[in-house]
């Protein structure tokens with residue numbers, strides 16, 4: 001893409017640099033954008049689900065000792081151990097979201113300490129009573145004898161595309177660039193679970209082939225089959241070829257169904273992009289920025 005420069009930075013620095021106006025666009029975890037964005041209106045989520053880096057921010061407590069029978073945030077809060085003099089000690093890297101969550105849930109006697117990594121060790125080391133950190137597979141928690149509790153999830157997260165509102169509104173060309181990035185991302189993510197399937201079909205007419213294909217539940221494709229004539233070199237006879245999109249999960253079933261209705265020579269290739277007529281997140285972004293005229297604007301010129 002022209003007019004675009006890409007820098008690799010630490011996630012928290014990306015968020016901070018978006019806020020100071022040193023960057024126009026960033027890709028970070030939603031948790032980082034929320035933690036370091038701290039509700040700043042200048043940070044705009046352009047794409048909220050890039051489909052990787054999935055995790056959630058959650059409270060975890062030891063499985064043992066005084067916590068053995070504690071399984072919810074409410075039960076944790078109602079434990080007699082936490083007093084003004086001896087509050088619940090939470091180790092977390094999320095020093096904005098952590099206290100905010102506990103306060104919103106009415107937790108009175110709580111205090112926070114912070115570290116850069118390996119927080120899961122803090123309870124066993126006696127430095128904290130529980131932790132508030134990211135969980136993905138849950139392996140780190142299991143390894144450290146910790147458990148999540150009901151009502152303890154602070155935030156669901158995955159990679160997101162974020163922008164500086166000021167940049168989008170003020171910088172010439174910024175919206176055009178974001179539009180192209182968004183179109184490509186949406187089209188690419190839409191295509192992620194799909195294959196293109198091309199097959200030769202026996203049949204006496206396009207209609208007959210279409211009927212056969214549509215009679216099979218896994219073969220209707222995104223909008224129905226594309227059918228075209230194949231002109232054989234040798235005998236000049238006409239046969240037909242169909243092109244359909246098939247979800248990866250349904251691939252083998254589709255091949256079986258194609259064979260059952262006279263399909264052969266099935267070619268399968270991955271799909272890179274599916275561009276639809278609309279880019280829903282673009283319209284949302286324009287509305288968010290109060291730039292409604294952009295929604296119908298095309299950048300073809």
Ligand SMILES: Nc1ncnc2c1ncn2[C@@H]1O[C@H](COP(=O)(O)OP(=O)(O)OP(=O)(O)O)[C@@H](O)[C@H]1O
Pocket residue numbers: 010011012028029030031032053054055116134135136137157158159
């Ligand atoms: N186990 C995980 N599975 C999936 N995504 C994760 C996981 N841990 C972290 N993430 C995501 O990756 C982002 C970066 O993680 P992390 O904060 O560990 O960064 P880092 O590269 O170690 O940076 P720093 O050096 O500043 O700690 C997080 O904000 C979160 O969105």
Ligand SMILES: O=P(O)(O)OC[C@H]1O[C@H](OP(=O)(O)OP(=O)(O)O)[C@H](O)[C@@H]1O
Pocket residue numbers: 116117118119120133134135136137138139140141
């Ligand atoms: O549920 P899991 O799949 O085990 O993943 C969770 C772990 O991943 C992250 O740590 P990371 O590996 O980034 O190390 P860090 O905490 O030192 O940054 C997070 O801080 C958890 O410790």
Ligand SMILES: [Mg+2]
Pocket residue numbers: 117
């Ligand atoms: Mg890390």
